[in-house]
Amino acid sequence: MLNSVLNVFEQFREDLDEGNDRRERLIKASRDVTNISKKAIFLLHRIVLEDATDDRALVLRAAVSGREKLSEANAIFATMRPELVGDRFWRYQRQVSPGLQEYIEALSFAHYVEHDTLISYQQVQDALSDSDGPFFPLTVSDYLLGLSDLTGGCKSDFERFTPHVRDLSKKQSVTANSLEKIEAAAYAVAVRGSEYDLPQEMLDDLVAQATARFSITDRHEREGGYIESHV
Numbered sequence: 261m262l263n264s265v266l267n268v269f270e271q272f273r274e275d276l277d278e279g280n281d282r283r284e285r286l287i288k289a290s291r292d293v294t295n296i297s298k299k300a301i302f303l304l305h306r307i308v309l310e311d312a313t314d315d316r317a318l319v320l321r322a323a324v325s326g327r328e329k330l331s332e333a334n335a336i337f338a339t340m341r342p343e344l345v346g347d348r349f350w351r352y353q354r355q356v357s358p359g360l361q362e363y364i365e366a367l368s369f370a371h372y373v374e375h376d377t378l379i380s381y382q383q384v385q386d387a388l389s390d391s392d393g394p395f396f397p398l399t400v401s402d403y404l405l406g407l408s409d410l411t412g413g414c415k416s417d418f419e420r421f422t423p424h425v426r427d428l429s430k431k432q433s434v435t436a437n438s439l440e441k442i443e444a445a446a447y448a449v450a451v452r453g454s455e456y457d458l459p460q461e462m463l464d465d466l467v468a469q470a471t472a473r474f475s476i477t478d479r480h481e482r483e484g485g486y487i488e489s490h491v
Contacts, residue, residue: 279351282343286352289340290359293333297362300329304369323374326366330387333363337388337395344396357402364406378407 307322344352364384371379384406385398 282348283352283355286340286343286355289336290356293336293359294362296329296333296336297359297366300326300333300366301369303329304366304373319373323370326370326373330363330366330370333359334387337363338390341395349396353399356396357405360402361406361409364403365409368407368410372410
C-alpha cells in the first residue's frame with residue numbers, strides 16, 4: 261500500500277518537473293523569436309528608409325529580406341510543435357504569446373510593405389505552418405495583439421475588440437501615446453523650422469522638448485499603475 265502511494269507521488273513529481281522544464285524551454289524559445297522578429301523589423305525599416313524615392317524594387321527587396329529573417333523564427337516555431345500538442349497549447353499559451361505577437365508584428369509589416377494591405381488571420385496561420393500542418397493554433401487574440409503593435413493608423417478599427425481581447429486596451433493606449441509623440445514632434449519641427457533655418461542639433465533639441473512631457477506622463481502612469489496594483 262505504501263509503495264503504491266509513493267509511486268503515485270513519484271509520478272506527480274515527474275509530471276511537475278516535466279511541465280516546469282517545458283515551460284522554461286518555451287519561454288526561451290519565445291524570447292529567441294522576439295529577438296529575431298525585432299531584427300526583422302529593424303531590417304525592414306533600414307532598407308525602406310535607405311532611399312527616399314518610391315522604388316518598388318527596393319520595397320520588394322525589403323519584404324523579401326524581412327521574410328528571410330523571419331524564416332529563422334519559423335524554424336523555432338517548428339520545434340515548439342511537439343511541446344504544444346493538444347491541450348498543452350492552452351496550458352502554455354501565455355509563454356508562447358509574447359514572441360508570437362512580435363513575430364506577427366514583423367510579418368504583418370513585411371506583408372504591408374509588399375502588398376499595401378494588412379495581413380489576414382488565415383495568412384498568419386498559413387505562415388505558422390509547414391507541409392505537416394500548423395505548428396500550433398493561432399488565437400484571434402494573439403493575431404489582433406500582434407497587429408495592434410503595427411497598426412497605429414488603424415487604431416479606431418481595433419476599439420470594438422478591446423472589451424473582448426485581454427491586454428488590447430493597454431496596447432492601444434501605448435499606440436495612442438506614440439502617435440501623440442509623433443504629432444508633437446512633427447508640429448514642433450514644422451512650425452519652428454518654417455520660422456528659422458535651424459541646424460540639425462537644434463531640431464533634435466526641439467523634438468526632445470516636444471516629446472519630454474509624454475515621457476513624464478508615461479512614467480507617472482506606470483508608477484500609478486504599480487501603486488494601484490499593490491494597494
